[in-house]
Amino acid sequence: MFGLFKSNPTKKMRKQLQQLQQKAMEMQRNGDIRGSSDISQEADELWKKIQALEAKQK
Incomplete structure (x- = not known):
């Protein structure tokens, strides 16, 4: 509820x-x-950052 x-x-x-x-x-x-x-290389770096953030959240 508070995460809403x-x-x-x-x-x-x-x-x-x-x-x-x-x-x-x-x-x-x-x-x-x-x-x-x-541009694909930039996208790959951004994807790694997203995965790291999601791993921290769990």
């Missing part, structure tokens, strides 16, 4: 991750493979 109003710190990060993955996919489709891999 508690903000979820990973929610915003997951949204950002989804945007990065979408951007990487669009870059890859347009032929910018190098740019796509850079």
Whole structure:
């Protein structure tokens, strides 16, 4: 009940991750493979941070 109003710190990060993955996919489709891999690397780092935060919460 008290967790109802508690903000979820990973929610915003997951949204950002989804945007990065979408951007990487669009870059890859347009032929910018190098740019796509850079964005994918950022997304992977963000995913590791999300997993670490979720592991702490449990």
